[in-house]
Amino acid sequence: MTATNTTSRLQKLRALMQSPEHNVTAFVVPSEDAHQSEYVAECDERRSYISGFTGSAGLAVVALDSAALFTDGRYFLQASQQLDSNWTLMKSGLPEVPTWQEYLVKNLPAGSRIADAYKLETDLAKVGSSLVPVANLVDLIWENRPARPASKLMTLSTKTTGRTHTEKIQQLRKDLEKKGVAGFVVSGLDEIAWLFNLRGADVHCNPVFFSYAIVTPDYVNLYLQEKSTSAEVREHLGAEVVVKSYETVFDDLRVLSTNLKANKQKFLLGSRTNLAMAVALGKENTTEARSPVTDAKAIKNETEMEGIRQCHLRDSAALINYFAWLEEQLANGVELDEADGAERLQQFRAEQAGFVGLSFDTISSTGPNGAIIHYKPEKPNAARINPDLVYLCDSGGQYIDGTTDVTRTLHFKTPSAHEKRCFTRVLQGHISIDSAVFPDGTSGYLLDILARRALWSDGLDFRHGTGHGVGAFLNVHEGPHGCGTRIAYNDIPLVPGMTLTNEPGYYEDGKFGIRIENVMLVRKANTLHNFGGRGYYGFEHVTLVPMQIKLIERSLLTHLEIEWLNAYHAECLEKVSPFLAKDSPGLKWLQREAVSI
C-alpha cells in the first residue's frame, strides 16, 4: 500500500473553503454518503479521495492549516501507509486521542464556521462556533469523479418479503400518528429498499439504490434516479406512490418547511438524517428520533425468517464445498493465494439458487493476515495460503431470500497447542452467546460479556463487537441493535425476529487470527418457568457449517459445551447434506467434519 499525494487536492479544497461564497474554517468529510450509508458508491468516496485512505471507516477534518484523519484500531496500519505528510493520523480509541468533535472544539478558534457535521452542534455552540451547510466542496475539486450509478430496480413479491409495501406504509403511518408528527422523510437507502420492496445495485455488495421518500397520511413520494425507474417498478408501486426525480427532494422539503410552519406541524427527522435535509426542512419544524422504519425493518416477519433460514442452508453448502475444495488443493500441493480462494468461493456461491452477489468483500486470509480484521486480499499482493498456518475466511452472499455472513477458521495441518487453546476459548464464547437465554428487555450490550468470558479467563480479548444485525436481502450490517461494548446498544433490547451475528474472535498481531461467526435469529425460549411474566428469549442459529475439530482442545470444554457442539454438528449434517451433491467432496467433507467429539 502506498500513500496518495494529496497536496494539490487540499490546496484546491482550501481555496474553496476560503472563498467568500463558502467562508468556512474547517470542512468535515465523513465516510458516509448523504444517506448515511456505511458502504458507499465510488462517486461518494469523498473521504478516500481527499485523504488517500481507503478503509471503510474514518473521518477527515480539513482545516486551513491542518488535516486530520480519524479511524479506529482496525485501520491504524493501513491509514499510516496510505496518508501522505499533509495528514495527521488520529488513532480513535487510544487514550489521550480526542474524538473528532473534541478535536474540532479544541483546535479551532471560537466563532469558527464549520461545514457539515450535524451532530456536533451542541459542543460547538459552547465555544461560539457554528455548523453551516455548504455545497460539498470535495465534489467541486474532484477530478475524474466516477458517475453516480443508477441500477435497474428489482421488485420483490410478498413470497420473500412477507408484507406488501402498502402494509408497511400503513404501519409507518400508525407509528407517525402515535408520535404526533405530520410525516417522515426516509433517507436511509436500506430503509427505502425495505419499505417499498425494491432492490437495486448502486452500492457494491448492498442491494440498495439512490432514493429518498416522504411519507405523510395523505401522500407517499418516492424520489428515484430517472434510469432506475421502469414500467415494472411503477406497476409494483401502484397508484398511491408518486415517483419523483431524485434531485427534486430538496425543493419539496423547502416547500414542506413553509407548510409545516404555517400549520404549526412537525415532521419526524431520523437521527441519521444529514444536515442539509434538516436545514431544508427547517429544524424548528422537526422532532428528532430513531427512524421508525429502521426499527420495523429490524424485526423480521415469518416469511423473512424462513427465507433467512433457507438461504443460509444453501450458503452453508457453498462454504462447505469451498472448504472441501481448498483442503484438497492444498493437500495436493497446489499453490493458491488468498484471492484465488475468494474467487473460488464466489463461484460456489454463484451455483446456489437465488444468488445475487456477495454481501461484502470476502476476507480470505492466511496466518498474519488473519489478524488484520478487515483484510481484503487483492492480486498481486495476496499471500499464498500456507497450509501450516491458521486460515480465516469471513464471507457472505446476497440471495433473493436473505443475506448471509459467516466466518470459519481452519488449519490444514497440525495446529499448535496455543492455537488450539485460543480457538477453543473463542468457541466457548460463541457457544455461550448461542445458548444464552435472557428475559425481555435484555440488550446485546449486556450479553456481550458472554462472548468474552472464556477468553478473559486466559487473559485474552478481542477488539471488536460480538455481533450486528443482518438485513433480509439487504445490507449485511443493519441496526439499530447489536451486541458489543458500544453503550448505544444498551438502549435497544433484543426481541424475537431480530437477526444477530455471533462472532467472537482472537487476533495475535503478526501471527494469526481466529473468528467463529454464525447468523442467529432471536426467538422465544421455552423455559421451565416464566418469572415475573416477562417472557424469556434465546437464539436460533441459521448458519450451519461445522467447527473444525482439530482446532478444539476438548479438555477445556464442559459437558454442556460438548453437547452443544455435537448437537450443532448433527444439525449441520442433517440440514445441509440435502444441498450437497451425492458423492461430492463437499458432502464427504461435511460427513467427516460434522461429527461428535
Added chain:
Amino acid sequence: MTATNTTSRLQKLRALMQSPEHNVTAFVVPSEDAHQSEYVAECDERRSYISGFTGSAGLAVVALDSAALFTDGRYFLQASQQLDSNWTLMKSGLPEVPTWQEYLVKNLPAGSRIADAYKLETDLAKVGSSLVPVANLVDLIWENRPARPASKLMTLSTKTTGRTHTEKIQQLRKDLEKKGVAGFVVSGLDEIAWLFNLRGADVHCNPVFFSYAIVTPDYVNLYLQEKSTSAEVREHLGAEVVVKSYETVFDDLRVLSTNLKANKQKFLLGSRTNLAMAVALGKENTTEARSPVTDAKAIKNETEMEGIRQCHLRDSAALINYFAWLEEQLANGVELDEADGAERLQQFRAEQAGFVGLSFDTISSTGPNGAIIHYKPEKPNAARINPDLVYLCDSGGQYIDGTTDVTRTLHFKTPSAHEKRCFTRVLQGHISIDSAVFPDGTSGYLLDILARRALWSDGLDFRHGTGHGVGAFLNVHEGPHGCGTRIAYNDIPLVPGMTLTNEPGYYEDGKFGIRIENVMLVRKANTLHNFGGRGYYGFEHVTLVPMQIKLIERSLLTHLEIEWLNAYHAECLEKVSPFLAKDSPGLKWLQREAVSI
C-alpha cells in the same frame, strides 16, 4: 403490621407548609438524614414518622391535598400494610409508575415551591417550579422525637487502618489539588469515620458518628457533637485537626462562601451533599463530583484486606456454630422462632474476638418469610422455624478489623426437587461471579449477568442487585461501585482492593427464598496471557461457610462448578477449623458439610 394514623401529623405539617414563613406547595421527606446516610438514627426517621412506613428505603411527598409514598419491590407488601388512607403507595419500578421526580413535575402546578430535593432542580426549572431549602418541618411537628445520639468515639490505630488520618488527609489534598479546587466539605458519616480513623455508635449497626469536616490545603476542621469528643480523641487527632462544634458548620460554610466568591475559588461539592449545605456554600462557588473520600475509602489497603480476611474467618466460625446448634435443636424437636435463632446467632458472634456489634439486623426467615427480601423477625410475630421449609439467614457483624455480611440457605429435612433446582441455579450464578476473570475497566454492571445466567436458563430471576461494597469496620453497604442492573454502576470499574458481595437469589412469593452470599475482594488475576497489557482481575472470597449439599442438584453442575465447590469446601475446612473448639458441634458440622461432591 398495622397502619399508623397520620391524619393529625399531616394536618400539622400542612399548616406549617402554608404558613407565610415557609410557603411551600410540597414537602419531600427522603429516608436519608442530612448526611445522606442509608441507615439513620431514630431521631432522623422523619419519613417513618410522617408516613408510618418503617422500611429502610422510601420517600414521601406531602402536597397540600395529597400524600404519596414511593418505595421499591422489597417493600410493596409492608408499605401497603403500614400506610393509612391519607397515603397513596407508589410502587417504584412497575411500568406506568412515575419516579417521584416525574410525579412532582406532573402533579404540581407550574411555579410551585418545593422544599428540599436537591437533585430535582433541572426538571422543575422546566415547569417554572423551584426548590427551596426550608427548616425541616417534620422536626417541628414531631412529638416525642428521640434525642440525637452522641456516642463516645473509638480511636483506631494503623494496626487495623493501615494508614494514619494524616496520610489520608494528605492524599485527599492531592486529589483536591488535581481537581483545582480550594477545599472539600466531607458530609458522609462513613467518609468522616474513615478519614479520621474514628468510630462511633450513633446509627444502629453503623459505627459512625454525627459530624462534618472541612479540608483545605491550610486547615482541617472536624465538627463533632460535644458529648462525642474526649481527650483521647483530641490526642489521636493531633494539633492540625481543629475540633469544632457540630452545629457550627453552617455558619462556617457561609463565611467560606463569601471568601470563595472574593477569591474566585471553588469548593468541591460531593454529589451526595444535601441541599442546605450547597445553599450555605453558594452553589456558584462549587464544582460537583463524586466524593474523593468515597473513592479512596473503597480501595482497601493491605492492612484492611488482611483484617477483612481475618474477621471473616471468625465470623464464619460463628455462623457455623449457629447452624450446628440450630440443626441440633430442630432435630430434637425444640420449638424455636426466627427471632430466637437471630438472638442465638448474635451470641455466637459476640464470643468472637474483636466483636463490636451486628452490621445489620439479622434476617432469620423460614419458608414464605424468606421471600420477603428485607425481612426482620420480631417478637411476638416471628414465625416458628419449620424444619420442613427452606430457611434463609442473612447476617453480619462489626469487628474491630472488618465488617461481615453472609447469607446461607438451609433445609433441615428433605428439600423438593424444585427447591433443589432453584438453589442450584442460584449457586451456579454465585460460582460464575466468584470465578470471573475480567480486564481492567470492567464494571459490576457488566458482570451482573453472570449471576443471573443460570437462573435465566430456567426462566427465573431475582429483583435485587448482585453485590455491593462493604466497609472495613464501617457501613455494610458502601459505594461507589456495585454489581447489578443500576446503570450508575457502569461508571465505576472494579479495581483491586475493592470489596464486593456476591449474592444472587431466587424468591417465590408465599413459598420460600434462596440467597447465597459471600464477601469478596477484587484482586489481580494470574492469567496465562495479558492481551492489550490491560491487566486482568478476579475475586478472592473471604466468607468461608459451606454450601448445603442436600440442596444441590449435582447433575446440573459442570465439572468446573463441581471442582469449584469441592475446592471451596476444602478451603472452609482448612481455614475455619482452627476457629472452632475441639469436639464442638460446630467443628463436627463443618467436617460433615464441607466435603466433596
